[in-house]
Amino acid sequence: MQSTLLLIYPFLKIGHVIFMVFWLAGLFMLPRQCIYMLDHAPGSEGEAKWASRTGKLRTIILTPSMIIVWVLGLSMAIAGDHFSGGGWLHAKLTLVLVMTGFHGWLVGQTKKMARGERPLTEARLRMIGELPGLLLVLIVALVYLKPF
Numbered sequence: 001m002q003s004t005l006l007l008i009y010p011f012l013k014i015g016h017v018i019f020m021v022f023w024l025a026g027l028f029m030l031p032r033q034c035i036y037m038l039d040h041a042p043g044s045e046g047e048a049k050w051a052s053r054t055g056k057l058r059t060i061i062l063t064p065s066m067i068i069v070w071v072l073g074l075s076m077a078i079a080g081d082h083f084s085g086g087g088w089l090h091a092k093l094t095l096v097l098v099m100t101g102f103h104g105w106l107v108g109q110t111k112k113m114a115r116g117e118r119p120l121t122e123a124r125l126r127m128i129g130e131l132p133g134l135l136l137v138l139i140v141a142l143v144y145l146k147p148f
C-alpha cells in the first residue's frame with residue numbers, strides 16, 4: 001500500500017491543499033454567518049433563512065472538506081513515513097486537532113442558534129472568528145519549515 005500511495009503522492013498533496021482551502025474558507029465564513037443571524041429575532045423568517053444557509057455551508061463544504069483533508073493528510077503521512085521523520089507532524093496534528101475541535105464546537109453553536117438560542121454575542125463571534133487564521137499561520141509554517 002505504501003508504494004501505491006507514494007505513486008500518487010503529488011495528487012494526494014494537491015487534493016490536501018485544495019480541500020484545506022475549502023475547509024478554512026468555511027471556518028472563516030461560518031462565524032460571520034452567525035453574526036448576520038444575530039440581526040434576526042428567534043423564530044423569525046430572517047433567522048430561518050440564515051439557519052438554512054449555515055446548514056448548507058456545514059453539510060456541503062465544511063464537514064466534507066475537513067474529512068478529505070484528514071484522509072489525504074494521513075495518507076501522505078503514511079506514504080512519506082512522516083510520523084518517524086521528526087516532531088513537526090506531531091506538532092501540526094496537535095494544532096489540527098484544535099482546529100477540528102473548533103469546527104465541532106462552532107457547528108454545535110450554529111445548531112443552537114438555528115433553534116432560536118443566542119449562545120454567543122457579536123463581539124465573541126468576531127473574536128473566535130480569528131482563531132482559524134492564527135492556526136493556519138502556525139500550521140503552514142510548520143509544514144514548510146519542518147523545524148523539528
Ligand code: HEM
Pocket residue numbers: 013016017020024069070072073074076077080082089093096099135136139140143144
Ligand atoms: C488533518 C490532518 C492533517 C494531516 C495528517 C496532514 C499531513 C500532511 C503531510 C504528511 C503533508 C506532506 C508534507 C510533505 O510532503 O512535505 C502535508 C502537506 C501540507 N499540509 Fe497538511 N495535514 C493535515 C492538515 C492540514 C491543515 C489543516 C493544513 C492547513 C491549515 C495543512 C496544510 C498543509 C500544506 C500547505 C501542505 C503542503 C506542503 C508542501 O507543499 O510541501 N494540512 N500535510
